[in-house]
Amino acid sequence: MRLKSYLCLPVALLAALFAGGCGSVDIDDEDLDDVDGAEAPAMVTRVDPATAATVNGKVYFEGDLPRARRLAMDAEPACAGLHTAPVYSEVVVPNDNKTLRHVFVYVKEGLEAMRFETPTEPAILDQKGCIYLPHMLGVQVNQPVRILNSDPTTHNVHPTPRNNREWNESMAPNVPPKMKKFPREEVMIPVKCNVHPWMKSYIGVLPHPFFSVTGADGSFEITGLPPGEYTIGIWHEFLKEGVTTHKVTLAASESKSVDFTLKQAS
Amino acid sequence: MPTSIGSAGSYHYFAVLTACFTFLLIVAGALVTGNEAGLSVPDWPLSYGSLNPPWEGNIRYEHGHRLVAAFVGLLTIALAVWVWKKETRGPVRKLGWIALGVVVAQGILGGITVLWYLPAPISVLHACLAQTFFCLVVSLAWLSSPAWTRQRRDASCSLPLNRLAMATAGAIYLQLLLGAIFRHTQSGILPHLLGALLVTLLAGWLIARVYRSEGLPSGLAAAATSLGILLALQLLLGLASWLLRLATADAVQPQSSVVGVTTAHVGVGALILAASVILALQSFRVRSEGRRGESRLPAIPVKS
Numbered sequence: 037m038r039l040k041s042y043l044c045l046p047v048a049l050l051a052a053l054f055a056g057g058c059g060s061v062d063i064d065d066e067d068l069d070d071v072d073g074a075e076a077p078a079m080v081t082r083v084d085p086a087t088a089a090t091v092n093g094k095v096y097f098e099g100d101l102p103r104a105r106r107l108a109m110d111a112e113p114a115c116a117g118l119h120t121a122p123v124y125s126e127v128v129v130p131n132d133n134k135t136l137r138h139v140f141v142y143v144k145e146g147l148e149a150m151r152f153e154t155p156t157e158p159a160i161l162d163q164k165g166c167i168y169l170p171h172m173l174g175v176q177v178n179q180p181v182r183i184l185n186s187d188p189t190t191h192n193v194h195p196t197p198r199n200n201r202e203w204n205e206s207m208a209p210n211v212p213p214k215m216k217k218f219p220r221e222e223v224m225i226p227v228k229c230n231v232h233p234w235m236k237s238y239i240g241v242l243p244h245p246f247f248s249v250t251g252a253d254g255s256f257e258i259t260g261l262p263p264g265e266y267t268i269g270i271w272h273e274f275l276k277e278g279v280t281t282h283k284v285t286l287a288a289s290e291s292k293s294v295d296f297t298l299k300q301a302s
Numbered sequence: 303m304p305t306s307i308g309s310a311g312s313y314h315y316f317a318v319l320t321a322c323f324t325f326l327l328i329v330a331g332a333l334v335t336g337n338e339a340g341l342s343v344p345d346w347p348l349s350y351g352s353l354n355p356p357w358e359g360n361i362r363y364e365h366g367h368r369l370v371a372a373f374v375g376l377l378t379i380a381l382a383v384w385v386w387k388k389e390t391r392g393p394v395r396k397l398g399w400i401a402l403g404v405v406v407a408q409g410i411l412g413g414i415t416v417l418w419y420l421p422a423p424i425s426v427l428h429a430c431l432a433q434t435f436f437c438l439v440v441s442l443a444w445l446s447s448p449a450w451t452r453q454r455r456d457a458s459c460s461l462p463l464n465r466l467a468m469a470t471a472g473a474i475y476l477q478l479l480l481g482a483i484f485r486h487t488q489s490g491i492l493p494h495l496l497g498a499l500l501v502t503l504l505a506g507w508l509i510a511r512v513y514r515s516e517g518l519p520s521g522l523a524a525a526a527t528s529l530g531i532l533l534a535l536q537l538l539l540g541l542a543s544w545l546l547r548l549a550t551a552d553a554v555q556p557q558s559s560v561v562g563v564t565t566a567h568v569g570v571g572a573l574i575l576a577a578s579v580i581l582a583l584q585s586f587r588v589r590s591e592g593r594r595g596e597s598r599l600p601a602i603p604v605k606s
Contacts, residue, residue: 102552105552105553105554107554107555108555112358112359114358115359125554127554189356189358189359190350190356190358190359190361192341192342192343192344194341194344194419196419202419204341204344204419205344206343206344206345206350208350208356230338230339230340230341230342230360231342231358231359231360231361232359232360233337233338233339233360233555233556234554234555236554
């Protein structure tokens with residue numbers, strides 16, 4: 037009997053290991069729906085289009101920026117062959133007007149008392165040309181994310197969140213898309229492909245739909261906000277210093293412009 | 303007294319082969335870490351549900367590491383059985399089984415690193431257990447070697463080097479642990495630098511003691527010389543690795559120059575540990591010979 041007990045321990049440990057391991061937290065989406073439901077207000081907020089307000093602006097940079105790094109895909113013919121021109125890293129992408137691309141802009145505070153409907157329309161994250169498209173993505177809590185592999189090579193998709201469940205799954209060429217959800221708010225979740233280590237993307241998960249990502253002119257626009265006082269925050273994967281939040285008060289149907297400035301850490 | 307390696311030492315060359323593949327395995331593991339390939343294969347023990355996954359990108363490093371590991375596992379099973387059948391020295395017989403237990407544990411740790419998404423403590427443990435296993439296999443190879451047997455005939459010195467040799471081997475192991483912590487946790491380099499200083503002082507002292515001694519067996523001097531050369535090379539590789547890391551701090555993907563130098567740094571680290579273990583074994587032998595006229599680790603008898 038005693039010998040059996042000793043043998044059971046490693047067997048149980050191995051069983052736990054194969055079941056997913058105690059290092060990861062295997063969270064059921066349904067369980068998290070309940071948790072989120074308990075914390076959030078029960079009534080879904082409907083914003084009257086007639087009173088909806090808007091915040092827009094640009095994100096500038098000051099000082100020197102690191103030079104754009106060319107991605108070395110040469111060792112991967114399946115990736116290099118998909119491009120006719122050099123591909124550069126999207127970590128820091130300055131625009132001609134001293135603005136920045138790929139900055140996540142979102143309502144950081146001011147919406148805690150409201151609950152918003154979860155979209156059923158999936159957000160898209162594609163792997164195309166051995167880079168993630170888009171580089172930065174915003175979704176709502178529990179909104180489906182449709183992950184595609186449009187490449188003729190194998191990728192793995194590996195989000196490394198702090199507040200959601202980590203997972204790591206492979207995607208061979210021509211496989212059906214993966215549908216995933218992130219049940220908890222988190223700004224931002226890094227996503228990487230460990231097969232091609234230059235591939236990185238970021239997903240911002242919010243309990244509301246008021247977010248935007250700056251584009252080729254560094255501008256953003258957040259529309260449909262209910263009147264109120266808000267803190268607008270920004271997030272960039274490399275530049276962390278500068279003006280990163282703004283408090284704004286929006287009256288009904290008002291549109292306000294706020295600009296941000298980022299710089300390299302000194 | 304027997305002086306040939308006899309049937310007990312018949313596994314010597316097989317142990318050497320296992321040690322060589324273990325070194326290759328350590329290098330393959332360093333390439334996995336350097337290329338950030340640890341999670342390029344999301345499943346374990348199979349790779350993409352197969353023994354032959356697509357040979358693309360970082361999968362090459364991770365699956366290559368798994369293949370070498372599996373081969374080393376098979377070699378170790380054969381070695382443990384061979385040692386058990388042919389070896390007559392009790393402690394050495396046990397060493398074969400200990401090596402087998404360690405390589406099995408190492409395989410499971412490798413699986414855990416994949417399934418639990420590279421938790422730093424497990425990765426550090428995996429790196430250190432690899433070095434422990436290497437030491438065990440190198441010890442088996444050395445204890446079954448003709449050099450070990452020859453030394454008994456030559457030994458006449460009673461110089462008490464064993465404590466210093468053990469302290470040096472321990473400091474080198476500690477330094478490998480600090481290096482693994484630095485590499486897997488991105489923590490500060492200061493502990494690793496202090497470890498390098500400690501190892502340099504102890505190894506320098508040990509080498510000087512060996513060279514100043516008279517009547518020591520040639521094996522001890524050769525091990526000390528190897529330790530000195532490897533240590534000098536390792537310090538250069540460490541410096542180069544650090545400078546390259548600084549120069550490529552804003553890189554968006556692993557740089558081949560950094561991967562090459564850090565992999566060499568890990569590999570030479572393993573060789574230094576092996577040299578120090580051989581030196582420690584030798585010095586124990588010399589001490590035993592000198593003090594009691596009989597070795598604590600006896601020579602290899604011929605099994606009838």
